[in-house]
Amino acid sequence: MEVFGPDYRRDLEIRRYPILIYALVPLASLVLQAWLPRLLRGYVWFDLPLVITVYFSLGRRSPIQGTLMGTTMGLFEDALSNHAIGVNGISKTVCGFLASSVGVRIDVENRTIRLILILLLSLLSSAIYVFIYRILLGMELEWNWWTEAFKSVGNSLIALVLFPLLDSVQIRE
Amino acid sequence: MDSFFIRYRNPLVLLVVLAAQIVGLAVQVRRTPGGRDTLDPRDGPGVRLIRLWAEDVVAPPERLFHGSKLGVIGLWQGYLDLHNVSQQNKDLQKTIDRLRLEQASLLEDAKQGQRLQALLDFQQKYIYKTVAAQAIGASGSDQARVFYLDKGSADGLDRDMAVITPDGIVGKVRDVFQHTAQVLAINDQTSGAGVILETTRTRGILRGNAAGQTQIVGILADQRIQPGEKVLTAGGDQIFPRGLAVGVVQKIVRDPDRDAFIDIIVAPAAHIDRLDEVLVITSIASHFPPEAQQDIATSEAVKGAEAAAIKDQKKASEIMAERLPGLTDPNAPAAKPATPPVPGQPASTTPVPVTPTVPKVLPAQRPDRYSPGSSAVVPLPSSPTPKPKVDKPTSSPSGKSTVTAPRKAPGTGEPGTPRRNP
Numbered sequence: 351m352e353v354f355g356p357d358y359r360r361d362l363e364i365r366r367y368p369i370l371i372y373a374l375v376p377l378a379s380l381v382l383q384a385w386l387p388r389l390l391r392g393y394v395w396f397d398l399p400l401v402i403t404v405y406f407s408l409g410r411r412s413p414i415q416g417t418l419m420g421t422t423m424g425l426f427e428d429a430l431s432n433h434a435i436g437v438n439g440i441s442k443t444v445c446g447f448l449a450s451s452v453g454v455r456i457d458v459e460n461r462t463i464r465l466i467l468i469l470l471l472s473l474l475s476s477a478i479y480v481f482i483y484r485i486l487l488g489m490e491l492e493w494n495w496w497t498e499a500f501k502s503v504g505n506s507l508i509a510l511v512l513f514p515l516l517d518s519v520q521i522r523e
Numbered sequence: 524m525d526s527f528f529i530r531y532r533n534p535l536v537l538l539v540v541l542a543a544q545i546v547g548l549a550v551q552v553r554r555t556p557g558g559r560d561t562l563d564p565r566d567g568p569g570v571r572l573i574r575l576w577a578e579d580v581v582a583p584p585e586r587l588f589h590g591s592k593l594g595v596i597g598l599w600q601g602y603l604d605l606h607n608v609s610q611q612n613k614d615l616q617k618t619i620d621r622l623r624l625e626q627a628s629l630l631e632d633a634k635q636g637q638r639l640q641a642l643l644d645f646q647q648k649y650i651y652k653t654v655a656a657q658a659i660g661a662s663g664s665d666q667a668r669v670f671y672l673d674k675g676s677a678d679g680l681d682r683d684m685a686v687i688t689p690d691g692i693v694g695k696v697r698d699v700f701q702h703t704a705q706v707l708a709i710n711d712q713t714s715g716a717g718v719i720l721e722t723t724r725t726r727g728i729l730r731g732n733a734a735g736q737t738q739i740v741g742i743l744a745d746q747r748i749q750p751g752e753k754v755l756t757a758g759g760d761q762i763f764p765r766g767l768a769v770g771v772v773q774k775i776v777r778d779p780d781r782d783a784f785i786d787i788i789v790a791p792a793a794h795i796d797r798l799d800e801v802l803v804i805t806s807i808a809s810h811f812p813p814e815a816q817q818d819i820a821t822s823e824a825v826k827g828a829e830a831a832a833i834k835d836q837k838k839a840s841e842i843m844a845e846r847l848p849g850l851t852d853p854n855a856p857a858a859k860p861a862t863p864p865v866p867g868q869p870a871s872t873t874p875v876p877v878t879p880t881v882p883k884v885l886p887a888q889r890p891d892r893y894s895p896g897s898s899a900v901v902p903l904p905s906s907p908t909p910k911p912k913v914d915k916p917t918s919s920p921s922g923k924s925t926v927t928a929p930r931k932a933p934g935t936g937e938p939g940t941p942r943r944n945p
Contacts, residue, residue, distance in 0.1 A: 381584040383663035384671075391796040394665040413533035421540050429577030430660075431667030432697055432707055434551045434562055435570055436544040438664075443544070447537050479666075486545070487552050488560040492712060492733030497665060 365409035366521040375516065376402055376419070380426050395497070395504040399423040400475055403442055404468050405513060407449035408458045409520070416453075420446025434487065441478035445471045461513070468509045472502035562713075566698065575700055578671070582703050585660040586673060620825075627826035630819065650764055652806035653687075654678055656704070658798045668711035668731055670798065675702040683762055685804040691768035691792025692716065692756060693801055704803075708795050709769075710737045717760040718769050718789075721753040729754070729769060729789065735796075737770065739787040741778070750774055754789050764807055768792040 379398035387394045403423050407416030424442030428435040449471060456463055476498040483491045528535065551570060553563050566574065604611075656674040674680055676699045684696045686706050694714065697707040707714050710731035718729045718739060725748060727739035739754070752772045758765025770791040778784035811819065 377580065377584070380663075381581055381588070381660075384581055384660040385585055385588050387661045387663060387665075388658065388670070388796075388798075394663065398663075414536050417533075417537050417540055421544070425544075425573065426577050426580070427663060429574045430581060430669075431662040431664050432669045432705065432711070432713065433664075433667050434548050435573055436548040436551075439544045440541055440548075443537070443540055447533070451533070482548070487548060489552070489562070490559075490712075491666070494733045497733075 364411055365517075367409075367516075367519060368521065371516075371519055372406075376406075376423060380423070380430075383427070384430055395500045396508055397472065397475070397501060397505055398508065399427055400442060400445060400472060401468060401505050401509050401512060403446045404449045404471055405509070405516060407446045408453040408464065408467070411450055411453045411458075413447050413450045416446035416448075416450030417443055418446075420444070433483075437479055437482050437487075440482055441475045444478055445475050448474075461510070464513060465506045465509060469502050469506045472505045473498065476501070571698075574698065574705075578700055578703055578705075581660065582671065585671070589657065589659045589673075623822045623825045624829065626819070627822040627829075630822065630826075650804050651808035651812045652804075653802040654680065654805050656680075656801055656803055658706075658801060659703075665735065666712075666733075668708040668714075668735060668795075669697065669705050670708065672696075672704045672706060672801070672803070673702070674803065675700045675704050677701050679805050680704045680803055681805075685763045685767075686801050687763075687767060687804065688793045688798070688801055690794070691770060692763055693793050693795060693798065695762050696803065706801075709791065710735050710795055715760070716763055716769070717757040718754050719757040720748060720772070720787075721755055723747045723752065726757055726759075727787070737789045737791050739789060741781075742785050742787055744783055744785050748772065748775060748785075748787065754787075764804070 376399070379402040383396075383398045386396075400423070403416070403420045406419055410416065420442035421439050423446075424437075424439035425435060427438040427442075431438075449467065452467065458464060476495075480491065480493055483489055547569075550567065551562060552560050555561055654674055656672040656678075658670050659673045660671040662669045672680070672686075680696055680699050682696055682699055686693045686695060692709060694706045694708040694711075695716075696704050698705040708731070709716055709729060712731050712733065714730050716729045717726065719726050723745060725742060725745060727742050729737055729739050732738055742748070750772050754769040754772065756763040756765055756767040756769055770789040773788045773790040776786050776788060778786050
């Protein structure tokens with residue numbers, strides 16, 4: 351009966367992808383996040399790196415991997431902006447950790463749960479961003495919560511399309 | 524002890540990573556003399572290294588995307604443009620000619636302005652050299668209004684250089700790498716540019732807000748400022764040359780923090796969210812670049828040609844005026860030339876009365892009732908009023924006909940009154 355214990359079940363549910371997917375998809379998300387707003391005339395109502403972080407964190411179900419992935423993606427985003435490096439890093443680190451921690455406990459195959467999860471994590475990411483900027487660093491930053499709400503909805507819509515696509519490229523044994 | 528780390532390895536890793544980033548943030552922030560926390564405008568070596576790595580990873584795919592987009596669009600637009608290229612060339616040539624004349628007409632004012640500025644010891648700076656660059660990417664965040672150019676320090680770009688388009692200013696170079704540069708747009712919250720309102724001459728600082736709009740903050744309430752007024756660069760920030768277009772006043776809102784102040788929302792002249800090609804001002808000088816000087820010389824030549832054409836026209840009209848009969852009496856005695864003063868004698872100081880010259884009407888060769896001087900009144904056929912007596916014109920000894928004016932009626936002083944029979 352030991353083979354049906356929690357560790358074995360967790361191993362069965364861990365998603366695996368080709369190495370290229372691990373390398374290219376995060377990179378593509380960063381590039382598109384930097385390039386698409388120019389095509390969309392400045393309407394940045396999505397956060398592709400966050401969507402990818404949540405997706406891989408949910409699939410891998412390893413809080414450490416989720417943490418590191420969130421850190422990497424966040425630091426990249428910070429490095430491309432003119433803001434302090436680490437603000438996005440911290441917010442996405444927390445999101446990656448939470449997504450992978452939740453992924454161990456819930457059924458991540460359910461699309462509705464995944465959409466609700468990414469909606470909430472998007473709002474949490476924005477809240478952490480504001481908290482760090484205004485409270486932790488004590489710097490001025492004007493904020494519009496409507497934009498963040500639109501961004502959360504945009505992330506959910508993107509996840510609705512992107513997650514099934516990425517599911518289709520996972521390695522099935 | 525091992526079991527503790529193994530059991531809590533996930534939260535421990537999270538804490539370590541978060542702590543490292545918080546320390547990193549603390550290093551980047553510094554306190555200003557005014558007591559405000561702000562980011563160091565110049566990145567430290569470690570931060571700059573991270574930015575360089577990120578840019579090196581992201582820039583090549585961005586260039587690829589941008590190049591492919593430009594290629595497809597260029598192919599299609601090139602095909603479309605072939606249809607209208609001839610007409611467009613003609614229109615452009617007309618525009619160039621018109622602009623040359625306008626430039627030539629404004630040149631005198633500009634020179635006068637320069638002379639006055641020189642008198643006031645004010646040195647005007649001109650855009651001497653620019654580098655054209657393509658915008659290839661952005662930050663990807665609506666909180667950081669920055670974008671990337673495909674030119675860097677290898678192309679002569681440096682920090683704090685102004686970035687403009689023909690429509691207006693765009694931003695300034697914030698960071699430079701070897702083949703790319705990061706530009707801080709004027710609608711970013713951390714940007715700042717000295718501007719002046721064209722009509723009211725109100726000065727202020729332009730910066731961005733959370734919605735990505737550009738606004739002039741901290742202006743004393745002034746009823747004269749109205750929407751539609753042009754906003755120009757003031758030239759005091761040592762980045763943007765004076766007089767470049769910034770935008771127009773869109774609306775005026777009250778400053779939420781201070782009652783007596785207003786914020787002016789400005790509609791940027793440049794399409795900041797749709798930039799493709801921009802110009803980076805790499806050099807500013809107190810004189811015009813050679814190309815501009817050549818252009819001005821061409822305009823002046825055009826102006827000279829235009830003046831010569833006008834002179835020719837005047838000459839032709841004078842020749843025509845001489846040939847046509849005029850009001851000048853050819854038989855009138857020639858004006859007496861002024862006598863030169865006798866040497867040794869003082870010039871006469873007696874004022875000579877100057878009589879205004881009234882043009883003398885020449886008599887008509889074949890006079891009729893419409894000729895000047897003939898006061899003939901053509902009566903209506905059924906008019907019962909008696910006809911005034913008009914003497915016949917008599918020929919003068921010189922062969923010129925003269926007209927005798929009708930006699931005055933007795934008791935009246937009015938000419939042309941009918942004579943009564945006794």
